Amino acid sequence: MLTFAAVGLTIAIAFAILFLVTSKGLSTFIINKGSIVEFFSGVKWNPGVMNDLGKPIIGALPFIIGSFAVTFLSALVCAPVAIGAAVFMTEISPSFGKKILQPVIELLVGIPSVVYGFIGLTVVVPFIRDHLTGSGFGIAAGTVVLSVMILPTITSLSADAIRGVPRQLREASLALGATRWQTIYRVVLKTARPGLLTAVIFGMARAFGEALAVQMVIGNSSVIPHSLFEPASTLTSILTMGMGYTVMGQAENNALWSLALVLLLMSLIFIIAVRMIGKGRKEA
Structure with missing residues (x-):
């Protein structure tokens, strides 16, 4: 009875x-x-002001572009590194990976996001400003910070996916004359591909919903950036900055809830993608 009550409570909360x-x-x-239409295509965000048609100015396109930009770029940068680290931990040096790399990854998971943001603010932003271009704030800084943040998530899940490959497949490949690298590339990674895709999608889901660390380094400018080194904004950064300064029920507050709804829908899309990949893996 207690178990059914717990399940019912969880479903009710969701x-x-x-x-x-x-x-x-x-x-x-x-x-x-x-x-x-204006919400998804407009570029001006000022929900407290009405336009000529008496409607609030709620152009959220810059925030949507900013969120997708830092999410996909961080996944693009992080995925090869994370999968390479997972291969090293499981196939090349399992003992070193278990004794050294695994504790390091667990340590990275436990670091609060505000610490990542502060490191990005004091290290990444000045480096970009002094050695590249611009003020240092922008998509590039957010991508670097998010890449480090999602690295342990993708690495851990990728390592689990690789460990799930049956040992018989490795032995059969080696018995046929394949080298260790050929076995890893053509057998292990190919078999673990659904799990690796799931790991990357989980990492993207975390990156898309990250707020504080990105807010500290992205610049929080409500414009569409034309380069990686220009200040921008994300859905989460606008939410964290604006929610405490609005009144429930007003247009400004409702507009922020609309941004939260977009985040929720994107999270659902990520979850559906993971379940579809998992279903395809079981059928295969």
Whole structure:
């Protein structure tokens, strides 16, 4: 009975969150008469001011572009490093990986995001400003910080996926005359591909929802950046900066809830993608 009560409570909480975020997020378009087209294509964000049509100015395109830019770039930078580290831990030097690399990865997981943001603010931003171009704040700084943050997540999940490859496949490949590198590349990684994709998607999900660390290094400028070294904003950075300065029920607050709804929908998309990959792996 206690188990069923716990399961029911978990389901109820999940649906309550979905209902709250959805109802609040749609208030911008139902109550405040905001334009969905402008929300996804507009470039000006000032929900407290009405335009000539009497609708709030809620162009969220710069934040959406900023979120997707730092997410995909960080995954693009981090995935090869994380998968390479996982291969080293499991196939090349398992003893060193278990004794040294695994504790290091666990340490990186336990570091708070504010620490990553502070390191990015004091190390990454000045480096970009002094050795590259611009003020240092921008997509590039956010990508570097997020790449380090999602590295342990992708590495751990990738290592688990590689360990799940049956040993018989490795032995069969070696028995046929393949080298160790050929076995890793053509047998192990190919067999573990669904698990590796799942690891990358999980890392992207964390990167997409990260707020504080990105807020500290991205510049928080409500414009579409034209280069990686220009200040930008993400959905999470605008939420963290604005939620405490709005009043519940007003257009500004409802607009922030709409941004939260976009984040929720993207999280659901990531979860669905992971489940589809997992389902395809089981069928295979």
